[in-house]
Amino acid sequence: MATNRPPGDGSSSDNDSFGRQVPESVIEAQQLVRTHSKMERRKLLRYLGVGTVALAAGGAVLSQISREDPSAVAAAMNDLGDGLKMLGTNGALTVSWYAQGKDTMQHWCDIFGIELTWIDGQGDGNKQRASLDSAANRNWDLAGVTPATAGTIVDPVNTMAANGTGVFEMTSNIGGPDDRVNTLSSITQSSYLMGYQVGKLLFDSVGGRGTVINTRGVPGGSDEAGRYEGFHAALKEYPGMQLLTEDFARWDRSRAQDLWQSYLTRFPDISVAYCQNDDMAFGAMNAIDAAGRTGIKIGGADGMPDAIKAVQDGRMLATVRHSSCQIHSLPVILGVAWKLGALDGDIPPKIDVLGPVVQKDNAASVAFMQGPGVLYA
Incomplete structure (x- = not known):
């Protein structure tokens, strides 16, 4: 998308508050943020980068690129996922790690304007299977899935994938040793x-x-x-x-x-x-x-x-730290980029995230990075 003026023409709008030249790519990104046209969602995500979006934790960092209207950043991010529908499910919300995962996925869906539907696995593979069987043929753009029990939900997951849903496996294997499960990627940690x-x-x-x-x-x-x-x-x-x-x-x-x-x-x-x-x-x-x-x-x-x-x-x-926040946010962040065609190349079949051993010397930092408003690590 071209700007309305040539770069480096000496106008004050081509320079930041310190008088430094603003790169052409940033000027174009600013223009995209101001307009956040649906036609330009893919280009906006390419300029910002998936990693930048993830680190922004809701847009606070991204607001720096929009000098004229920082509030437009939140609207632009929300517009990226406008109209998308996502299904999420994991083991059991009575387990604190799974509950934090659901909250994280909802947080990031809200940021991107994605409608999230959640199915609680209830710690019971048969109950999770029954719920997914009834949901599998609905119109989902994305899905983030952790099985309550391995091997029980292969069929509805493959049905969603066959219908064009981008399915992300989260932390644990959906299928058994002999099952073929059609997912975009498995997001896991050692x-x-x-x-x-x-x-x-x-x-x-x-x-x-x-x-x-x-x-x-x-x-x-x-x-x-x-x-x-x-x-x-x-x-x-x-x-x-x-x-x-x-x-x-x-x-x-x-x-x-x-x-x-x-x-x-x-x-x-x-x-x-x-x-x-x-x-x-x-x-x-x-x-x-x-x-x-x-x-x-x-x-x-x-x-x-x-x-x-x-x-x-x-x-x-x-x-x-078993990073529930990364494992449940990446299906949203990468899923939006995949739907918009904003990624260079295919998503790897397996994405490994990292989490530190938590002892007294690093406990405060680990707690902060998974806290309210961050939900990143």
Whole structure:
């Protein structure tokens, strides 16, 4: 899109407030922001860049490019997804990580003007399947999907993809080992590293000698399997650590608390509690506190706000940030760019996001980056 005047003609509007020459591309971007015509949505997104949009957290950064009307930026971003419909679903909103994911996807859909419909997996693959079966043939532009149970929702997901929906798999495998699932991309994070890194910290905290219990999530998913493998890889490096038992609590705080009440009766000496997510870690912590037991080192995963505070307070040794915000925002951000044809090349079949181990020294920064108004890390 051409500007109404040649670049560098000496007019004050071609210079910023410090008198510096404004590049032609920025002048054109300013013009696009001011008009935000639907015809120019693709070009606007190309100028701004998907990464810039993601980092803008709702447009605060982008407002810097519109000197005449900063408020036009929010309108321009909202116009990018105008008329698009998106379906979102994940494991169970009773799990804090999944609930934060839904809030994040809604946040970014609101920014882009996308209509989001949400299906709660309710921790039950059959219920999630029934809801998706009835929704699969509706007119969806985009979908972000995490299965409650691997292998149960392959057919409705493939139906959506066949109808032209851009489907993003989020964090855990939709299909089983022999299933073919038609997705644009799988947005995930290394669960193996989550189990390995926190496991090593826990074992080091007791000098590599003691006993440990592993509390697991939902069987069959790649996120649970990865954490299990990472934890056991770490355990092999510490011959002085004895694994007492491991059971599935299905990511659920109450189930974990019930399991740990029985463990504390069965095992008089427990050195370390490794839980595959923070909700289960709090279930274990509640049981430990109620039993009056002390000295058990607790580690989790997901890096949720209450777990970060527990790390800061010394109630948990460590957690690791499993970036719900990135995993649930990227299907929106990349999906809009894909629909507008604003990406150079295809979206990779797998996109890895990163999350740090959370200890006292970095807890505040991790909490900030997933806080209200940011919802980025």
